Each structure stands twice: as C-alpha cells, then as structure tokens.
Amino acid sequence: MNDQQAATKSARAAGSQTLARGLTALGVVADAPQGLTVQEVAERLGVHRTIVSRILTTLADFHLVTRAGDGRYRAGAGTVVLARGYAAGLRDAVLPVLRRAAEELGATVALIAEEGDEAVAVAVVEPQSVDYHLAYRVGSRNPLGVGAAGLALASLHPPFPGEAAELAAIREQGYAGTYGQVEPGAHGVAVPLRLPDPATRLCINLITARAALARDAVPRMLAAAEEIRLLADGVA
Template sequence: MSDDQVASSPRGSKTARGLTAQGGGAQGKAAGSQTLARGLLALEAIAGQPQGLTVNEVAQRLDVHRTIAYRILVTLAEFRLVVRSSDGRYRAGSGTVTLARGYAAGVREAALPVLRRTADELGATVALISAEGDEAVAVAVVEPQTVDYHIAYRVGSRHPIGVGAAGLALAALRLPSPGEPAAVAEVRERGYARTFGQIEPGAFGVAVPLHTADPALHLCVNLITAREDVVDAAVPVMRAVAEEIAALG
C-alpha cells in the first residue's frame, strides 16, 4: 500500500477529523474563556453601581453589541447574579450574596470573640450585620452574660436597608446617590448611626459601618438596648470595635 493510499484510507480520514475536532475544541475553549471574562466584567460593573446599569450601558462597558450584552445579562440573571428591575436597569442579585458568604464567614468567625467581649462590657446585645441585596441581615448575634435583662434577636433576622441603625450604617457604605435620605449622608459623615424605635418599639440602636479591605463587602456592627445611658456610652466603644473587626478581616 502506498503512502497516498494510507492518506486516503478511512483511517486517515478519521485522524484528520480528529485533528479538526481538536482544533475546534481549542477555539471553543478560547471563546468560552472570552464569554466568561465578559460575564465577570459585566457582573463587576453592575455590582459597583447601586443604581444599576442598562443593557446599552453594559454593552458600552464591554465594547460589544447590545445583543451580546443582553445574552450575558440573561445568563447572569438565570443564576440570580443580577436582577432586572422595573426601570429596566440590572442590579446585583441575591446570588452574589452566596458568593460573598465565603469571605463574610471568615470575618464572622474572627469577629465573634470581639462581639462577645463587647456585649458583656456594654451589657447589651451586639451583632454583625451584612447587606444582602436591599436587606440588612444578622450574620452573628451575641447576647450579654453580665445582665439579667436585655433585648435579643436571632441570626438571620432581617429588615430593609435604610431603616434602623444597622440599615442606615449599611446604606452609608454605598456610593452617594441623588435623592438619598439625609440620615444616610449624616451617618456617612459622622461615622455611625443612632436610632430609636425604628425596628423594635422602645429600643435604641447604634451601628458603625465596617471599612474592610473589600469595598464590595458591606458589614456593620450593631448594638440594641432599651437603655439610653447604655447607648450614650456605647458610641465610642462601638467605633473602636468596628475598626478592630475591620482590621481582622
């Protein structure tokens, strides 16, 4: 059998098809990597804009056609990484919370001893609160062991961001936006929030935002008590606690 016959044999054709498939596979991987990179860039851009981005704005940021941007956003939305609001803008979705929890869990574990010490020192319940979408969620709650009576709540308790001391502290971690409540700007300026009766009737709250190395991770430390004298003494302590925990993270 000649070399020409070998090259034209079915076996030779099969090998050629295999080489073509391998080449196509490499091209497919490159295309897949590009799509992944674009998706991550889109998610990063949206997460950095509390007001969200439109499809056209995402397309401009990625330098791609609007149709491609739309397909990327649809895929991200399927995994709840982004959500399309009624105004047509895409904002970070609940799926990003799951991604962030791995890092937040490390901060939580590091914060617990500090929270226990502070709760006992001030005689009030102290918590670490995380922003999850438009809600403030308690990820760690420590009750004092030094007093017989205190206000308490459970891990997982949540309320809207912008309401209560913790909600205001978390809102202050966001970029300033037109029309935001004056109370948020005040918290951003003075570095802490203090409220009365906004979440629990008759309860005072003090919360301080955490300025961690990761600006996308929005956390605050929060104290709740029925005693005004405790709140008066708590502000400088809570500010120091927030700095300590932020340094641990």
C-alpha cells in the first residue's frame, strides 16, 4: 500500500467514526424527551465534550437536533423529514387495515404521526356502512399529549420525571381513551404502534360520539395495531 492509499484509508476510517458518533449522538438525544446537555451526551458516548459539542452543532445546522433555552438538546424537526419516507410507505401498506377496522366498527379510523410537538393525521378512513359518523381531514393537527392520539404518541417516549400520570397506564394497557379533549362530545380510542424504528412514532385513532362503541372498539383496535406491527416489519 502506497502513501496515498494509506491516507485515503485513514480518511475513510476517520469519516466513518465521525458519522457513527453523529448517529449515536442523534439516537441518544432522540430517546431523551427531557433533553440532554452536552456533558450528558459526552458521558453516554464516552468521548470528550468538545467533540460532542461539534457533533451537536453540526446536527443542529441540519435541524436534526435543537438547543433549547435551558441549554439542553432535543430532537429537531429534521428527524421528521428522515422518517417521512418510511411513514409514507407504511401508510400505504396499512390503509386496508384501517378500512376494515372502520367498516367493522362503523367509525372513522386514522393513522396519526408525531411531528415535533404535534399529532398529525396522515391517513383518515371513514366507514361507508353507516349514515352518521364523526370525521376529520388528513393534515389535522392537535398538541402532543392532548386527546387519545396525542397521549398515545406521548406514551411512545421513554418515561421521564414530571410526565402526565396517565402515560404509565397507557403503556401498561396498550391504548388511550379520552372524552371531549379535542372535540366536545367526541370519544377517542388510540393505540400506539410499536414499530421497528422507535424514532417513527405513529398511532391509530378512532373517533366516535357513541360511548359504548368506543368502549367495545378497544379489542378491535388492538388487533389492528398488531396487524400493522407485522406489516411494519416487512416495510422496514
């Protein structure tokens, strides 16, 4: 191996190490909803804080992380763009599952994605077998942590001090149920989706004005979520 080949190999190794550190830093920050300081990230990566500071600055330049006023880094809006291609493929794959659930339950069923601090409807299926049902449009947004879908998505984050008390119950029982939090008189049932990529946070959500339907829909919604999970293994 000549000097030029050796230099090229060394440069590639250094580049791979930098990329690996950057991806690892992004992962640990994305898994910490309460945010992490430069020192905390450095400790988790086992490297000097000066190196981590440069990595986080670069990630922030591409909006993959964001530095809040408290000095802690959190996942940035750019992570949504990275997940969008995967989510789009999954959305197309799960539409038949949503249609079957909507028809069997006689209620609107939707696929909801987390984008930043909001829950966004990316696919909405209305039942054709009933004359009356509640509905909303694709692109509808609600704050994360509000309503069944917002709570279901929030439950996909690791537990953290000070989080809403109901999130622990949602993680244990596998679904969120609410009444009137987003729309007066509306019941919501949402099931968080456990996907191969934990950074892609999605849930399925049912909305109805009928309390009995919302209560009885839970087993069917859980079954739909499990079917989607199996589909996601093939999409990933």
